[in-house]
Amino acid sequence: MSFEHLICVDDENIVLQSLKHEIKADPFFKNIIIDVAESADDAVALAQEISDTGDTIPVIISDQRMPVKSGSELLGELHGDFPDTKKILLTGYADLNAVTDLVNRDALYRYLAKPWDSKDLLLSLREAFTTFRQHRQIDALNAKLESMTLAMVSALESTNFFFDEDTGNHIRRISTLSGYIARLAGLDETFIKLIRLYAPLHDIGKVGIAKDILLKPGKLDRREFDTVKEHVRIGHRIIDDNSIDPIAKNIVLYHHEKWKGGGYLEGISGDNIPLEARIVSIADVYDALTSPRVYKPAYPKETAVEILRQERGISFDPDLLDAFLADSDDPYWPRDVK
Numbered sequence: 001m002s003f004e005h006l007i008c009v010d011d012e013n014i015v016l017q018s019l020k021h022e023i024k025a026d027p028f029f030k031n032i033i034i035d036v037a038e039s040a041d042d043a044v045a046l047a048q049e050i051s052d053t054g055d056t057i058p059v060i061i062s063d064q065r066m067p068v069k070s071g072s073e074l075l076g077e078l079h080g081d082f083p084d085t086k087k088i089l090l091t092g093y094a095d096l097n098a099v100t101d102l103v104n105r106d107a108l109y110r111y112l113a114k115p116w117d118s119k120d121l122l123l124s125l126r127e128a129f130t131t132f133r134q135h136r137q138i139d140a141l142n143a144k145l146e147s148m149t150l151a152m153v154s155a156l157e158s159t160n161f162f163f164d165e166d167t168g169n170h171i172r173r174i175s176t177l178s179g180y181i182a183r184l185a186g187l188d189e190t191f192i193k194l195i196r197l198y199a200p201l202h203d204i205g206k207v208g209i210a211k212d213i214l215l216k217p218g219k220l221d222r223r224e225f226d227t228v229k230e231h232v233r234i235g236h237r238i239i240d241d242n243s244i245d246p247i248a249k250n251i252v253l254y255h256h257e258k259w260k261g262g263g264y265l266e267g268i269s270g271d272n273i274p275l276e277a278r279i280v281s282i283a284d285v286y287d288a289l290t291s292p293r294v295y296k297p298a299y300p301k302e303t304a305v306e307i308l309r310q311e312r313g314i315s316f317d318p319d320l321l322d323a324f325l326a327d328s329d330d331p332y333w334p335r336d337v338k
């Protein structure tokens with residue numbers, strides 16, 4: 001079982017005792033452990049000790065004027081290891097610089113004048129605890145949502161995997177390759193995470209296409225090709241729900257569009273094709289070229305790169321392709337991709 005701690009820091013023991021006494025008298029803090037530290041260094045050591053036990057520190061309240069290290073220095077320092085902890089600074093002096101610095105770093109929850117008003121102090125502390133708990137709940141819900149999405153993608157991925165082992169491995173690699181291209185293109189970590197998460201879904205609609213067409217060891221006739229194209233529409237229908245991230249839908253629906261137009265299903269072009277679909281399209285084709293298929297052998301990396309280059313600005317977004325191929329001479333390129 002883990003506990004919540006409130007750390008109070010002041011170099012004067014008598015102040016600490018009165019602070020603790022007032023807080024303890026409020027029933028809100030009945031189940032909260034109140035710790036005290038008489039210096040900034042003691043507070044840092046204490047915070048580390050508490051966190052090592054698995055307990056949380058929702059709030060730290062510190063006096064500003066202390067010898068050796070000030071309260072604002074302490075709170076600023078703790079912000080690195082304890083960014084979620086709400087930090088309250090108590091000061092009897094108009095030390096605007098200290099407060100401004102902390103506020104600018106988004107490290108200060110509240111600033112209270114000393115001597116404090118008991119009502120104000122308790123209200124601030126209660127609000128700080130409540131805010132900390134709400135943020136924790138949101139984080140937990142987000143983590144749950146992410147793991148549910150991953151479980152769903154994995155389940156859908158497995159459907160394909162049992163259907164055709166080549167396709168199963170292909171969709172796993174597409175996830176890594178798409179994240180790799182997004183990173184090379186300088187996109188942010190959140191986007192990279194999402195594209196890795198959703199890229200495996202791109203061909204989910206193939207579950208609705210007859211196996212004998214998908215695995216045909218030769219060129220498809222026109223009617224068969226038209227049938228295969230339908231995997232985009234079927235896939236989109238499978239995940240067409242308001243709760244599904246538009247990034248996932250765009251990948252499924254637009255990963256066969258071409259930069260110059262003429263792809264399927266809608267035939268849109270350029271920036272009208274969502275970025276995530278333009279990325280997955282490159283990853284999809286590169287992986288298809290370098291993997292053996294029933295109708296073709298695996299091409300060497302150099303051949304695949306050459307084929308992609310020929311399609312620069314035709315099938316593929318030129319900027320994204322340049323980012324992807326920039327280091328293609330490196331023998332270990334594409335890195336992270338097995």
Ligand SMILES: [Fe+2]
Pocket residue numbers: 202203231255256
């Ligand atoms: Fe596809």
